[in-house]
Amino acid sequence: MTDSRTAYRTCPLCEAACGLELTISGDRVVAARGDREHVFSHGFVCPKGATFGQLSDDPDRLRGPLLRRGGSHVEVGWDEAFDAVRAGLRPIIEADGPHAVALYLGNPNVHTMAGGLYAAPLVKALGTRNVFSASTVDQMPKHVSCGYLFGSPLAIPVPDLDRTDLLLMLGANPWESNGSLATAADFPGRLKAIQERGGRFIVVDPRRTRTAAHADEHLFVRPGTDAFLLFGLVHTLFADGLVTPSPYVDGVTAVGELAAGFAPEVVSATCGVPAARIRSLAHELAAAPRAAVYGRIGTCTVEFGTLTSWLVDVVNALTGNLDRPGGVMFPLAAHMRPPGRPGGRGFTVGRWHSRVRGLPEVKGELPVATLADEIETPGPEQVRALITVAGNPALSTPNSGRLDRALAGLSFMVSVDPYLNETTRHADVVLPPPEATRKGHYDFSFLALAVRNFAAYSPPALPPRPGSMDECDILARLSLIVSGQDLPVEVFHDELLRRVAGDREVTGDSPAERLLDAALRAGAYGLTLDQLRASPHGVDLGPLQPRMPEVLRTPSGRVDLCPAPLAADVPRLRAALDRPADDLVLIGRRHLRSNNSWMHNVPALVKGRDRCTLQLHPADAARLDLADGDAAQVTSRAGGLTVRVELTDEVMPGVVSLPHGWGHDVPGTRQSVAAAHPGVNSNVLTDETVLDPLSGNSVLNGIPVEIKRVAS
Numbered sequence: 001m002t003d004s005r006t007a008y009r010t011c012p013l014c015e016a017a018c019g020l021e022l023t024i025s026g027d028r029v030v031a032a033r034g035d036r037e038h039v040f041s042h043g044f045v046c047p048k049g050a051t052f053g054q055l056s057d058d059p060d061r062l063r064g065p066l067l068r069r070g071g072s073h074v075e076v077g078w079d080e081a082f083d084a085v086r087a088g089l090r091p092i093i094e095a096d097g098p099h100a101v102a103l104y105l106g107n108p109n110v111h112t113m114a115g116g117l118y119a120a121p122l123v124k125a126l127g128t129r130n131v132f133s134a135s136t137v138d139q140m141p142k143h144v145s146c147g148y149l150f151g152s153p154l155a156i157p158v159p160d161l162d163r164t165d166l167l168l169m170l171g172a173n174p175w176e177s178n179g180s181l182a183t184a185a186d187f188p189g190r191l192k193a194i195q196e197r198g199g200r201f202i203v204v205d206p207r208r209t210r211t212a213a214h215a216d217e218h219l220f221v222r223p224g225t226d227a228f229l230l231f232g233l234v235h236t237l238f239a240d241g242l243v244t245p246s247p248y249v250d251g252v253t254a255v256g257e258l259a260a261g262f263a264p265e266v267v268s269a270t271c272g273v274p275a276a277r278i279r280s281l282a283h284e285l286a287a288a289p290r291a292a293v294y295g296r297i298g299t300c301t302v303e304f305g306t307l308t309s310w311l312v313d314v315v316n317a318l319t320g321n322l323d324r325p326g327g328v329m330f331p332l333a334a335h336m337r338p339p340g341r342p343g344g345r346g347f348t349v350g351r352w353h354s355r356v357r358g359l360p361e362v363k364g365e366l367p368v369a370t371l372a373d374e375i376e377t378p379g380p381e382q383v384r385a386l387i388t389v390a391g392n393p394a395l396s397t398p399n400s401g402r403l404d405r406a407l408a409g410l411s412f413m414v415s416v417d418p419y420l421n422e423t424t425r426h427a428d429v430v431l432p433p434p435e436a437t438r439k440g441h442y443d444f445s446f447l448a449l450a451v452r453n454f455a456a457y458s459p460p461a462l463p464p465r466p467g468s469m470d471e472c473d474i475l476a477r478l479s480l481i482v483s484g485q486d487l488p489v490e491v492f493h494d495e496l497l498r499r500v501a502g503d504r505e506v507t508g509d510s511p512a513e514r515l516l517d518a519a520l521r522a523g524a525y526g527l528t529l530d531q532l533r534a535s536p537h538g539v540d541l542g543p544l545q546p547r548m549p550e551v552l553r554t555p556s557g558r559v560d561l562c563p564a565p566l567a568a569d570v571p572r573l574r575a576a577l578d579r580p581a582d583d584l585v586l587i588g589r590r591h592l593r594s595n596n597s598w599m600h601n602v603p604a605l606v607k608g609r610d611r612c613t614l615q616l617h618p619a620d621a622a623r624l625d626l627a628d629g630d631a632a633q634v635t636s637r638a639g640g641l642t643v644r645v646e647l648t649d650e651v652m653p654g655v656v657s658l659p660h661g662w663g664h665d666v667p668g669t670r671q672s673v674a675a676a677h678p679g680v681n682s683n684v685l686t687d688e689t690v691l692d693p694l695s696g697n698s699v700l701n702g703i704p705v706e707i708k709r710v711a712s
Contacts, residue, residue: 008035008536009458010443011049012111012436014595016041016178017446018185019537020049022437022461029053029437029461039538040454041185046178047593051604052436060601060670061418062432064467073420073430078469084429086481088412092385093482099355099381101482102130102374106391107138107596113512114433114471115390116444118479121496122389125479129352129361130383132368137397138297140695141305142181143363147347148563149313151553153363154448157313157328158182159292160544161190161451164326166288167201168281170226170312171298171701175210176590180296183331183443183450188214190451202281204229204273205298206587207615207657208650220652223587224302224702225271226295227573229278230311231262232271236282237318239263244286246322248549251562255314258562258570270577272652285319290326292316298587301701304573306694310566317561322548329544330551333447334455334527335519344553349565349694355381359696367696369398369688375406385412387478390433392597394423395663398686398698399638404666416474419601425668431478433471437461442516442532455527456538457516472511569694581654582704584620586636586685589659597661600674612679613646615657616707621647624707631710634658636703639684642710656705658682 004025011018019038023031032052034045065081066073076084092100103126109115123131135143147153159167161184172180174187184190191201191214200216203209204226212218221229237243238256245252264275285291295312299305313322321327332339350360356373359366371393374383386407394404407413407426415427424430433439441458464470476492493511501518508514508529517529525541532539554560593605600606614632616624626632628647633640634656643658651657663681664674683700690699 004030007461009461010441010456011045011052012441013048013052013599014046014178015180015183015446015449016185016187017183017443017450017456018044018046018049019456020045020052022052024461027462029056035537037537039540040450040452040456044186044189047605048595048599051602054602054604055599056435056437058601060672061435062420062430063465065432066420066430068428081429081431082477082481085414085478088414088428089385089482090484092411093484096384097381098127098482099129100383101126101128101385101387102132102371102383103128104368104371104386104388104391104393105131105133106389106393107134108390108598110445112390112433112471113440113442113444113516114475117512117515118472118475119389122475122479122482123364125483126387129366130374131365132371133365134368134391134396135363135365136367136369136696137301137698137700139181139300140362140697141300141309141692144306144349144695145309145313145566147363148566149310149559149561150551151344151346151555153347155330155551155553156181156449157316157322157330158449158451159294160326160329161187161194162543164194164290164292165199166284166291167191167194167199168204168285168291168293169201169211170204170293170295171300172294172296173205173209173211173590175214176592177297181449182294183446206652206655207589219273219277222270222272222581222652223585223655224304226299226302227304227308227311228262228267228271228577229273230308230315231259231573232264232267232275232278233282233285233315234259234311234318235262236264236279237286237315240283242282242286243318244320246317246320246324246559248552249317249322249559249561250556251560252318254562254567255318258567261574266577285315290324291319291321292326292328294328298701300697301588301699303690303692303699303702305692305697307566307569307573314561317559322559323546325543325546330547331448331450331544332453332524332547333450334525334541335444335516335523336448337522338524339547339550342549342552342557343555346553346555355379359691362696367691367698368393369691369696369698371397372399372403372406372688375410384410386410387414388423388427389416389475392421392423394426395597395661395681395683398683398700399688400681400683401639402688414478416471416478420668420670421597422664422666422669425666431474433474434464434468438464438468439471440510440513452543453541454538455525455532455541456535457529457532459533470510565694584654584656584705584707586634586682586703586705587655587657587701588682589615589657591659594659594661600662600664600677601671603673606673606677610644612643612659612662614643615646615648615651617649617651617653617655618647619653620656621645624709626707626709633708633710634685634705636685636687636705638687641680641684643680656707660700
C-alpha cells in the first residue's frame with residue numbers, strides 16, 4: 001500500500017486504555033495492532049482493538065440523523081432532526097416541567113471525550129431529577145462505599161499490580177474483561193509478572209474463569225456471598241491480633257465489633273469457602289510484605305454490593321495496605337487538580353427520591369431499575385420523554401422486557417447513538433456521532449483509575465465525513481434545546497470553556513481539545529495539549545505515589561472505616577446467614593470479544609461457536625434430565641427464556657451462567673450481523689424490584705431461577 005500512513009491512538013473499546021498503531025490507506029483504517037512503544041500497554045492488544053477499523057467502517061453504522069415517519073426511520077438533515085427534537089421536547093417541558101423528561105447515559109459515554117465533557121452540562125441544562133445511567137447496573141456500590149470511606153465517590157483506590165506480592169481478586173475476570181475500575185493495559189501480563197517475581201494471585205469466583213485457571217489458587221464461592229467471606233477475614237484479623245491499620249484511619253474498633261458475629265466457622269456454610277482456608281487467607285494477607293484485595297463486577301451486582309465493596313477496602317486498611325506501594329493506591333491523572341488540603345463535606349445520598357418507589361438519589365442519579373416505573377405510572381411529573389446517550393437499556397437493564405414495552409409508550413424519545421439498536425428503534429429522532437477514528441480521544445475516567453500514572457491524547461486519525469456533526473456539537477445543541485435557549489452552539493462552547501479555563505489561554509482545534517488543554521494546564525503536572533500531541537505513545541508520569549491525607553474529603557480529613565449507613569446495613573447481612581440457599585442461581589459471564597451489548601455487529605468478534613449458552617454443572621444437569629446441547633427453559637420472577645445448555649464443571653453446582661448483552665432478535669433494528677447471531681437477553685430474567693439498598697444497584701448475579709428441559 002504505497003499510499004498508507006501510520007497513526008497512533010488509544011483504543012476506546014474497554015477500560016484498559018491500550019495504545020494502537022493504525023495503518024491508514026486513503027480514508028480507511030486497514031489494519032490495527034498494538035503500539036509497541038506505548039508507555040503503558042507496550043504493544044498489548046486484544047481482539048476488540050484489532051478490529052478497530054472494521055468497527056469504524058461498519059456498513060450498518062448510521063452516517064446521518066434518522067427521523068421516525070410512518071412507523072419507520074428515514075434519514076434527514078441535521079437542522080430538520082433538531083427541529084423535530086425541539087418540537088418533541090419543549091412542549092413536554094413547558095407543560096409538565098423538566099422532571100417529565102428522563103435522561104439515560106450509557107456506558108460508552110466514559111469512552112468518549114464528549115461524554116466526559118458535555119454529559120454533565122446536558123444534565124444541568126435539563127434540570128431533571130430523572131437521571132439514570134449504566135452505573136446502577138455495574139459499579140455504583142464501589143462509588144458509594146468509597147464515598148463514605150474517603151469522602152468522594154470518585155476516590156477509588158486501585159491495586160498496585162506492578163509492585164504487589166499477593167493479590168486477592170473477587171468477582172473479577174480481567175483475562176476476559178481487561179479489567180474494570182482499575183485501568184491496566186495487559187492485565188493478564190501484569191498478573192503473570194506477579195508470579196514471575198515470586199508473588200501469587202488468588203481468585204474467588206463461582207466460575208473457574210480464564211483468570212481463575214491461571215491463578216495460583218481458585219476458591220469457589222456461592223454467588224452473592226463475598227461479604228460473608230470478607231467479614232470472616234476481618235473477624236480473623238481481629239481475633240488473631242493481625243490488625244495493623246493504615247495511617248489516617250478512624251473507626252477500627254467499631255469495625256471489629258461488627259465483625260464479631262462473622263467468625264469463619266459461622267460464614268463458611270453460607271459462602272462455601274472452608275473455615276480453615278478463610279483463617280489462613282487472613283494470615284497470608286497480613287503477613288505479605290505487599291498485598292492487595294480487588295473486587296469488581298461480581299461483587300457489585302449482588303444484594304450486598306455496597307457492603308462487599310466496603311469490606312474489600314476494610315481488609316486493605318486493616319492489613320496496612322491502603323495507600324501503600326504494592327497495596328491499593330489512588331492514581332493522580334494529568335487532568336486532575338493538584339493535591340489540596342484534606343477534608344471536605346463528605347458524601348451523602350438521598351437528596352431527592354424517585355416519584356414511584358421512593359428510591360434515594362445516589363451520586364446525582366436514580367436507580368435505572370425504576371425507569372420503567374417512572375414511565376408507566378400516571379401522575380404529576382410522569383416521565384413522558386426520554387433522552388438516551390450512548391446506551392442500550394432495552395438490553396442491559398433489569399427486567400428489560402418491561403422497559404422495552406415502556407419505551408414504546410413514551411410521547412417522545414431522542415437518542416444519541418451510532419446504531420439503530422434494541423433501544424434506539426423506539427426513538428423519534430436518532431443523532432449519530434462520528435466514529436472513533438474521526439474524533440480526538442483522551443480518557444478522563446480511565447486515566448484517573450490507572451495502575452500507573454500516564455497521559456495520552458489521540459488526535460483524529462481521519463477527517464470528518466461530509467455532513468457529519470461533532471459529538472460535542474450534538475450534545476451542546478441538545479443542551480440549548482432543553483434549556484429553552486435559542487443561541488448559536490458556539491456560545492455554549494465558549495461559556496463552558498470560560499468556566500473551566502477562566503482567563504487562561506488555551507489551544508486546540510475543537511471544543512473538546514480546548515477544554516482538555518485547559519484541564520491539563522490546571523492539572524497536577526502542568527502539561528499541555530501540545531505536549532501530548534508531541535508524544536503519540538503517551539507520557540509516563542511514574543508509579544503511583546501515596547496520596548493520603550490530601551485525597552480525603554471526609555469532614556474529619558481521615559478515613560471513616562465504619563460509616564454509620566454501612567454499619568446500619570450489617571444486620572441485614574447477618575440475617576441472611578439463616579436464609580436457606582436457593583436451589584439454582586444465575587450469574588453472568590464475560591468474553592474477551594465482547595463488551596456488554598457492544599461490537600456484536602463486527603463479524604470477526606462474533607464468529608466461531610455460539611457463546612450465548614447456559615453453562616450448567618453436570619451434577620445439576622443429571623438431576624434436571626438435561627444433556628449437553630439440549631434446549632432449556634429458564635424462568636425467574638421477572639420472566640423466562642429458552643437457551644441451549646452447555647455442560648461444564650467450570651461452574652460450581654447450584655450455579656448457572658449466561659452472558660450479558662445479547663438478545664438481538666427484535667424487529668426494527670439495523671444491525672445485520674448481530675441479528676444473525678442474536679443469542680438471548682439474560683436481563684429478561686433479572687428482577688427490577690431487587691436492589692442493593694445502599695446504592696440502588698441492580699442485582700444481576702445470584703438470581704433464583706428454575707430450569708426445565710424443553711421437549712425436542
